[in-house]
Amino acid sequence: MGVYAAPVQDLIDELGRLPGVGPKSAQRIAFHLLKLSREDALRLARSITEAKDRVAWCQRCFNVAEGDLCGICADPRRDSALLCVVEEPRDLVAVERTQEFPGRYHVLGGAISPIDGIGPEHLRVKELLTRLDGEGVSEVILCTNPNIEGETTAMYLARLLKPLGVKVTRIASGLPVGGDLEYADELTLGRALEGRRELDG
Numbered sequence: 497m498g499v500y501a502a503p504v505q506d507l508i509d510e511l512g513r514l515p516g517v518g519p520k521s522a523q524r525i526a527f528h529l530l531k532l533s534r535e536d537a538l539r540l541a542r543s544i545t546e547a548k549d550r551v552a553w554c555q556r557c558f559n560v561a562e563g564d565l566c567g568i569c570a571d572p573r574r575d576s577a578l579l580c581v582v583e584e585p586r587d588l589v590a591v592e593r594t595q596e597f598p599g600r601y602h603v604l605g606g607a608i609s610p611i612d613g614i615g616p617e618h619l620r621v622k623e624l625l626t627r628l629d630g631e632g633v634s635e636v637i638l639c640t641n642p643n644i645e646g647e648t649t650a651m652y653l654a655r656l657l658k659p660l661g662v663k664v665t666r667i668a669s670g671l672p673v674g675g676d677l678e679y680a681d682e683l684t685l686g687r688a689l690e691g692r693r694e695l696d697g
């Protein structure tokens with residue numbers, strides 16, 4: 497028997513599974529939710545259900561989307577010759593915030609991490625290769641995170657893509673090493689994008 501009634505313990509357990517939420521935070525959030533009015537609590541529950549029901553993955557770039565294509569892929573003004581490769585949709589959002597990138601994106605769904613058993617076959621690499629021909633891509637910008645996994649992924653992709661005759665660039669250093677793109681401010685990330693350099697592969 498736990499300290500809490502079963503439904504409370506279930507709530508704490510569920511919250512504790514969220515990224516960045518430790519046991520103490522889970523407990524604090526659970527009690528916050530219990531104190532909310534029924535209406536407020538149900539609004540949160542409904543927004544989770546709605547998001548799960550209505551949001552899918554863009555069939556082209558794997559960003560979140562409400563239909564077959566995300567807003568960026570559906571926008572005819574975006575330059576299809578420039579393709580920015582990111583790990584997660586939240587990184588795409590970080591690059592979009594800089595307002596420096598006119599092209600399209602490709603979301604890998606993670607980064608290569610041998611320790612976690614994640615290899616290229618677990619990422620959307622095949623889908624990336626398919627897009628190169630189909631969309632007339634002339635430059636691939638590797639915008640993976642400036643940490644070990646992100647660098648490993650960028651090197652792997654550079655080696656894979658270079659022989660295909662496409663220009664492959666990597667965002668400039670200057671971003672905090674070991675950090676996440678999503679936490680970089682717009683100015684720093686904008687400069688990193690502008691100062692991207694070509695990789696030898």
Ligand SMILES: [Zn+2]
Pocket residue numbers: 554555556557558559565566567568569570
């Ligand atoms: Zn898309």
